[in-house]
Amino acid sequence: MNIGDIRIIDAHIHQWDPFGNPREFSRTAKLLRIVPVPLSLAVRLAPRKDREFIGDPSAYLAPYLPADYRTDAGDLPVESVVHIEVEWTGPKVEETRWVTALPFGVDTPALAAVSASAFPGAAGFAELLDAHLSASPLVRGIRSMVAHHPDPGIRGFTTDPGALRSTAFLDGFAELVARDLIFEAWVYSHQLPDVTALARRYPEAKIVLNHLGTPAGIFGPIGKHTGNDAEQRAGIFERWRTDIAELAESPNVVAKVSGLMMPILGHAVPRPGEPTPVPRLVERIGPLLRHATDVFGVERLIWGSNFPVDRPITSVTGSATAVATVLTQHLGSTESLEKVFRANAQRVYGLD
Template structure:
């Protein structure tokens, strides 16, 4: 890491999550409180989870324990992260206005203190299909001047062994979603595109319908099973993985053809990609891993260009698979002289999220 010439003013990480299941309600709050006295959640506990959850989160410690600004600072290691963007983290949203509690809570965390990075922006949860979506958006914007975008995860997989975050398939292309999205577009907010790789074509009608909105492709479209078997059928053999990669290339190219879409180099540590690891990958990275993910990195770079691509950590969800310093080293090693460090690690994120 010492050989990298870091951007002046530090690195911007445009995709982190923060939570504390010991004090806030959420999907794992009950389990987290039962393990309150356990300093380190045993990795073996993942076998008590349903398969889809186990293969999505990997090591359960990082979701069953608080993950706060100083935890992130420790994970960043020698990377001089000055500013972060918080992405919504499945806060309860029934009633819908309850999602605003996350915005208020994040606003009160000790960012910028004791060496933790500053909070530059927030991406909040709102479902455009909600009849009160405009009202809830207004409440988020009132709760914090740092709200810059929205994420409504579309992740839905036909394999029952792969975790869904949305009950219906084809979310982004649904008429109710397309019509309701006007509430987001009218407020000048960006939108995070996160689903599984086979869902990428579903985003095209949305991207075309709102050409003035900035859309952010997250985590390479998360090709589940690319690194090894996942669920009951995904990634079962080399031919299947090669076919998935070929379709992914075409679908990413189609999205990149729209100038209002940018992309994040993130998500390569997510266990749902496959490939069991006992501890987060660190430099030097094993050659097989690099060779497998390099086509993703190069194709996103070649399709979107340096002006529309940015690094992001996706911590702590990437934590089981790759450390923050190693994720940057991986990118720079694969891209070589084609990498523009200032754009990749700072300027594209600053422009996308309108950071000061």
């Protein structure tokens, strides 16, 4: 068996239209359409933390819709996808309505599930959950933008470093658990102990760790003082290794093998049209994925492309091939691929 034999579920993609959606980056996209500044100049004018996070801004400056994902997926047999919220700045339920109305499943992969936007610590959280559920039967859970890094040069998505520990968040989280909904936890790696504490406080909760915890700077310099040399990068890996092993002790947590090609990990961004060779990706992500497999087991790993966010580094096929190669080499067979690329997502997201 190889990944070409599996009807794949891509469990982590994003869709947007910066000209029609209220996104964090919509204002920039609209401005550059009106004032046609060369993209190279616009990149130089952008804050360094934004440049380092996105790598290549072109995907954020144009719509990314089902047909665009189909093109990126190429010949990879992706049957369906899970949409994950991203930087919607208007009423959150409108993103759910918008994405479920897109032309999925025509000549594109089907939309299998949605993780909507909501924050358990916000007022009206329970009402928002019910609004998402009423907006679409595909809603399986939520994601909150709580990634925060102690390095001020690394882009954060909340100003509160203790967002997962606040009383308001923990109390609101009970509403999510009561509805048997998934919490997609996207954090930077130093926040993994907070996810562990959450999983232990609510052992009945369904928690999906996004991007193996996003150890920023593990492959190269990022921010003001992260990943600057081999010793620092080894330290990031060792702390991540310890913290994710502790998290994996909670059986209510599964991990997404996704986002491993995000520029924020310290990947060198290649020239457009020249993706990083798969053997090089295998070398980089191998230690992370092998350890994740050892502590979570293949029953609790789910693949997602994280497209188009990972596109500056590789293709959808490149991402899938690199992950499949590491798993096959580490486990000595290809039998696990069906679980990681399909069956585990079916189970976790309750898909037919």
